[in-house]
Amino acid sequence: MNYNWNWGIFFEASPEGNGTYADMLLSGLMWTIVTALCAWVIAFAVGSVIGVLRTLPGRGAQMVGNAYVELFRNIPLLVQMFLWYFVLPEVLPESWGTWLKQLPNAPFYTAVVCLGFFTASRVAEQVRAGIQALPRGQRMAGTALGLTTAQTYRYVLLPNAYRIILPPLTSEFLNNLKNTSVALTIGLLELTARARAMQEFSFQVFEAFTAATVIYIIINLIVVTVAGVIERRVAVPGR
Amino acid sequence: MTSSAMPPVSPVSEPQAATDAAPGTGPVGTLLTERPPVTATTGPMIAIDDVSKWYGDFQVLTNCTTSVTKGEVVVVCGPSGSGKSTLIKCVNALEPFQKGQITVDGTRVADKKTNLPKLRSRVGMVFQHFELFPHLSITDNLSLAQRKVLGRPKAEAEAKGLALLERVGLKAHAHKFPGQLSGGQQQRVAIARALAMNPIVMLFDEPTSALDPEMVGEVLDVMVELAREGMTMMVVTHEMGFARKVANRVIFMDKGEIVEDAQKEEFFGSPRSERAQTFLSRILSH
Ligand SMILES: Nc1ncnc2c1ncn2[C@@H]1O[C@H](COP(=O)(O)OP(=O)(O)OP(=O)(O)O)[C@@H](O)[C@H]1O
Ligand SMILES: [Mg+2]
Numbered sequence: 001m002n003y004n005w006n007w008g009i010f011f012e013a014s015p016e017g018n019g020t021y022a023d024m025l026l027s028g029l030m031w032t033i034v035t036a037l038c039a040w041v042i043a044f045a046v047g048s049v050i051g052v053l054r055t056l057p058g059r060g061a062q063m064v065g066n067a068y069v070e071l072f073r074n075i076p077l078l079v080q081m082f083l084w085y086f087v088l089p090e091v092l093p094e095s096w097g098t099w100l101k102q103l104p105n106a107p108f109y110t111a112v113v114c115l116g117f118f119t120a121s122r123v124a125e126q127v128r129a130g131i132q133a134l135p136r137g138q139r140m141a142g143t144a145l146g147l148t149t150a151q152t153y154r155y156v157l158l159p160n161a162y163r164i165i166l167p168p169l170t171s172e173f174l175n176n177l178k179n180t181s182v183a184l185t186i187g188l189l190e191l192t193a194r195a196r197a198m199q200e201f202s203f204q205v206f207e208a209f210t211a212a213t214v215i216y217i218i219i220n221l222i223v224v225t226v227a228g229v230i231e232r233r234v235a236v237p238g239r
Numbered sequence: 240m241t242s243s244a245m246p247p248v249s250p251v252s253e254p255q256a257a258t259d260a261a262p263g264t265g266p267v268g269t270l271l272t273e274r275p276p277v278t279a280t281t282g283p284m285i286a287i288d289d290v291s292k293w294y295g296d297f298q299v300l301t302n303c304t305t306s307v308t309k310g311e312v313v314v315v316c317g318p319s320g321s322g323k324s325t326l327i328k329c330v331n332a333l334e335p336f337q338k339g340q341i342t343v344d345g346t347r348v349a350d351k352k353t354n355l356p357k358l359r360s361r362v363g364m365v366f367q368h369f370e371l372f373p374h375l376s377i378t379d380n381l382s383l384a385q386r387k388v389l390g391r392p393k394a395e396a397e398a399k400g401l402a403l404l405e406r407v408g409l410k411a412h413a414h415k416f417p418g419q420l421s422g423g424q425q426q427r428v429a430i431a432r433a434l435a436m437n438p439i440v441m442l443f444d445e446p447t448s449a450l451d452p453e454m455v456g457e458v459l460d461v462m463v464e465l466a467r468e469g470m471t472m473m474v475v476t477h478e479m480g481f482a483r484k485v486a487n488r489v490i491f492m493d494k495g496e497i498v499e500d501a502q503k504e505e506f507f508g509s510p511r512s513e514r515a516q517t518f519l520s521r522i523l524s525h
Contacts, residue, residue: 067456133490135370137366137368140328140333140370141364141371142372144358145436146384151387159374160372163374236373236416237418239373
């Protein structure tokens with residue numbers, strides 16, 4: 001292999017004209033982080049609601065919850081990304097479709113919504129499992145004290161369930177972070193997309209993807225560390 | 240048996256100083272900081288009328304009829320699987336039933352118009368496995384429902400919880416979490432938590448059967464005290480010492496039916512049904 005190593009490439013100006021290749025990768029990193037965080041907000045909120053629905057006594061609520069999870073978990077993420085980005089604007093009423101297509105940063109908003117709803121189905125599974133892992137008597141004790149169903153979830157079941165599922169939620173967060181790279185297919189200029197662009201401009205493929213890999217590993221390590229801190233913060237004494 | 244561990248009987252009216260000691264070692268003081276709240280009717284506190292319940296095809300309760308009047312202590316016993324837990328869970332509508340009627344203080348529990356959270360907040364319940372909320376401190380366990388259900392201000396709820404905690408001999412543990420207490424201590428906290436809601440009646444579902452033997456006495460002492468102070472109680476238990484000491488009536492259940500419903504003296508003296516006799520001889524021979 002006749003390859004010209006050039007680790008100095010990161011400090012050379014990129015042909016885009018505004019900064020070095022390093023700046024290019026950092027702006028990709030910024031989009032990756034912002035997309036992951038925004039998607040997680042949706043995933044956590046929607047996933048909690050769907051997970052709770054699946055543990056309610058009513059048949060109807062359970063069916064809605066199950067349908068959501070099966071739908072979003074069983075379609076490949078890449079297909080979902082295309083459905084949201086290319087198909088949705090066409091099937092909506094024309095004025096809405098046009099508005100969507102002309103939205104500035106459309107790839108970003110689409111990626112956030114798509115990833116959020118996809119990850120929500122996985123969070124929902126964890127929330128359901130966490131609630132069902134609690135002793136049956138906990139729900140009864142809350143109910144017997146006069147708490148409403150909503151209050152029982154809010155003050156008794158969910159605080160306990162979240163503590164149990166913190167480790168699997170951390171891995172869902174990491175998956176969510178890495179899945180942002182799928183959004184390069186709809187034009188989001190996130191980290192992987194920027195590494196590819198760098199490779200195309202400079203032909204330094206190893207340097208570009210080594211940098212991307214190292215950056216992914218570092219943010220994953222940071223997430224794991226933060227999750228560990230949270231876990232210790234919310235740990236219940238005597239357990 | 241645990242009855243030997245209990246302190247001698249003292250009249251209820253006698254003023255007692257509240258102490259921080261475990262209830263087994265000294266007087267408990269008054270558990271009801273106020274008289275039980277005034278009730279709506281002069282009828283029975285709990286009326287169970289011809290109640291039947293099925294799980295699918297399996298009939299758990301068959302035509303159960305009984306009542307508990309104000310201030311009465313009724314012990315429910317019977318073999319495992321006879322439907323004791325199911326019956327008392329029907330009283331505060333934790334379990335639905337398909338036939339018959341239950342009223343608590345004149346309110347029908349199966350009526351769609353009944354405000355169940357409100358009704359349940361007036362019916363204290365103590366479980367076999369305590370069911371304290373593990374993520375909340377003892378103080379928060381005691382004040383959560385007072386605040387969220389009764390709307391009491393934080394300070395008032397905490398003061399009330401602390402007062403009851405003192406009465407069950409656990410004031411020093413207020414800041415701890417349930418996982419840091421022994422089973423007997425947790426169950427006393429659970430009783431205090433129920434009492435903090437000013438219930439008009441208390442239901443107990445085998446409150447001592449998950450406890451190590453040496454902790455049974457401290458929980459029964461609190462329950463005896465409560466009975467003496469005039470609380471209306473329905474208690475599922477196999478502690479016959481407790482039944483002899485404070486029960487007014489004993490209900491014996493078998494296979495979902497109320498086989499015997501008798502005054503305490505009558506039940507222990509000469510149980511009418513053969514099944515109750517067999518059960519009693521088995522349980523008392525331990
Ligand atoms: N959710 C349920 N679904 C189906 N059957 C049930 C359910 N809960 C209880 N049962 C059955 O109903 C019967 C009565 O149960 P219950 O818990 O009331 O008995 P118990 O008298 O309290 O017994 P124990 O002394 O063991 O606590 C048992 O045969 C039990 O198997
Ligand atoms: Mg039972």
